[in-house]
Amino acid sequence: MSTQDLAWWRHAAIYEIYPRSFADGNGDGEGDLRGVIDRLPYVAGLGVDALWIAPWYPSPMADGGYDVTDHRDIDPRFGTLADAEELLDRAHALGLRVLVDLVVNHTSEQHPWFRQALAAAPGSPARARYFFRDGRGPEGGEPPTNWISAFGGSAWTRTTDPDGSPGQWYLHTFAPEQPDLDWSSPRVAEDVDGVLRFWLDRGVDGFRVDAASAMAKPAGLPDADPALQVAWTPREWADHPQWDTDGVHDIFRRWRRVIDDHPGEQVTVAEAVVKDPERLARYVRPDELHTAFNFTFMHASWDATVLRSVVDDTLASLAPSGAPATWALSSHDEVRPVTRLGRTGGITDPVLGRRRARAAALLTFALPGGVYVYQGDELGLAEVEDLPEHALQDPVYRRTAGRARGRDGCRVPLPWSGHHPPYGFTDGPGAPWLPQPATWSDLTVEAEDGDPGSVLNLYREALRLRRGFRDEPGLVWAGDPSDRVLDFRRGDRLRCVVNLGPTPVDLPGPPTLWSEPGSPDGRLPTDTAAWYVG
Numbered sequence: 001m002s003t004q005d006l007a008w009w010r011h012a013a014i015y016e017i018y019p020r021s022f023a024d025g026n027g028d029g030e031g032d033l034r035g036v037i038d039r040l041p042y043v044a045g046l047g048v049d050a051l052w053i054a055p056w057y058p059s060p061m062a063d064g065g066y067d068v069t070d071h072r073d074i075d076p077r078f079g080t081l082a083d084a085e086e087l088l089d090r091a092h093a094l095g096l097r098v099l100v101d102l103v104v105n106h107t108s109e110q111h112p113w114f115r116q117a118l119a120a121a122p123g124s125p126a127r128a129r130y131f132f133r134d135g136r137g138p139e140g141g142e143p144p145t146n147w148i149s150a151f152g153g154s155a156w157t158r159t160t161d162p163d164g165s166p167g168q169w170y171l172h173t174f175a176p177e178q179p180d181l182d183w184s185s186p187r188v189a190e191d192v193d194g195v196l197r198f199w200l201d202r203g204v205d206g207f208r209v210d211a212a213s214a215m216a217k218p219a220g221l222p223d224a225d226p227a228l229q230v231a232w233t234p235r236e237w238a239d240h241p242q243w244d245t246d247g248v249h250d251i252f253r254r255w256r257r258v259i260d261d262h263p264g265e266q267v268t269v270a271e272a273v274v275k276d277p278e279r280l281a282r283y284v285r286p287d288e289l290h291t292a293f294n295f296t297f298m299h300a301s302w303d304a305t306v307l308r309s310v311v312d313d314t315l316a317s318l319a320p321s322g323a324p325a326t327w328a329l330s331s332h333d334e335v336r337p338v339t340r341l342g343r344t345g346g347i348t349d350p351v352l353g354r355r356r357a358r359a360a361a362l363l364t365f366a367l368p369g370g371v372y373v374y375q376g377d378e379l380g381l382a383e384v385e386d387l388p389e390h391a392l393q394d395p396v397y398r399r400t401a402g403r404a405r406g407r408d409g410c411r412v413p414l415p416w417s418g419h420h421p422p423y424g425f426t427d428g429p430g431a432p433w434l435p436q437p438a439t440w441s442d443l444t445v446e447a448e449d450g451d452p453g454s455v456l457n458l459y460r461e462a463l464r465l466r467r468g469f470r471d472e473p474g475l476v477w478a479g480d481p482s483d484r485v486l487d488f489r490r491g492d493r494l495r496c497v498v499n500l501g502p503t504p505v506d507l508p509g510p511p512t513l514w515s516e517p518g519s520p521d522g523r524l525p526t527d528t529a530a531w532y533v534g
């Protein structure tokens, strides 16, 4: 085996921390780095290898931290650069690697570069870091292209000149507070090389690449097919000027050289929501990014045939590049699995959802490659679907005039202990920045810790057992692709059986681990999984 075959990230379990909602160390109602540092032993105790910290940089929080004003510092609400350095040291001492978020498709509109660009004249070097264009139509009153924003509406916002008259337009793939950088500008590319080196020099073990598919725009900014511009559906887009254009790969090749020049084994993971596994495989060619999130798996329906074909397509498409697959059930952008998998016919059944989410966790952890766990999924938290409207902060809610409630429901601060909000999330005067449900007292870390049948203890046991088979290459299916039972082996070290059919199925003997506390008749009930670990 080569060094690359043995690299830690090829089979790592990585825990996503959304810092604002993880744990509050200073009592202001928002999570922070002190809260993370204090709870690192909890993360290490889950049995993961690394953590990915969602943006911790200075930000006006127009998009939950994905609107950065300084890529080389820490937002005061989260702490200081010294806290980040302490976090890295403490994590490393516990055997945990740390990935940070690299958000450079866009900046905040409060970034000094954008403020300079707004103050500068059309055609100036300051404006060349972003996409400023004249509008179309009478008096430039129409956007320069028909491009749409991921969060609703046009991807262009018009500026106002210093004398108060309407000026040029600027491009924002996401919210208007997130102007897109123009990656054809050498000054942008050189500065971001410096950002990579800044964090590598501080000891980070990798980068999660935000909005990787949006980063390059074709010269001349052509209009998209108007038929495609009705809704933000990048998973259906091919040959779309806003998304997954060939130019993105030049950026990743450049970053790979920076990272390969640095000692150590850092990893990159692309957030690339693209049409199919073949398109995704382009991001992980040997001289580009190391890994990519597998959104096809994350969004797959709870259906054995669908899941089996997603697994096969993923592995087949990655085989030429040799990159490992990654598997995840959710993130800070997704509906929690308990809710997503419990939805049938427009109604959410949390009992069904939790049962399926437990089985889905065993399926996910059994697959070859890396896995990601989003904070709180290890507690079996459901999406909070009844947040009061005044509490909603996701720009999606505002930009769609309330038609979409957005992603706040998976970002509610974690419950750690006690029977009532704030469940140990904070011990200061500040209320949690999003209200927690009154029904979480059985779902705190404290409550689940002492319950052998809890989701928390299932995750801990599964992640512990996973270390015994995770470097076994590939998988071999038993049964037929149309079966409603998924049954596969990882060499002699694991057999995983998941029953997605309507009736219980026979098992070859008592499993090492069940997704539900053992079935009395020794059969595998619907929506449960079993592992045999050799």
Ligand code: NOJ
Binding pocket: 063, 064, 066, 103, 174, 210, 211, 271, 332, 333
């Ligand atoms: C993906 C991030 O995960 C999401 O939270 C954010 O809104 C967009 N990229 C824009 O940065």
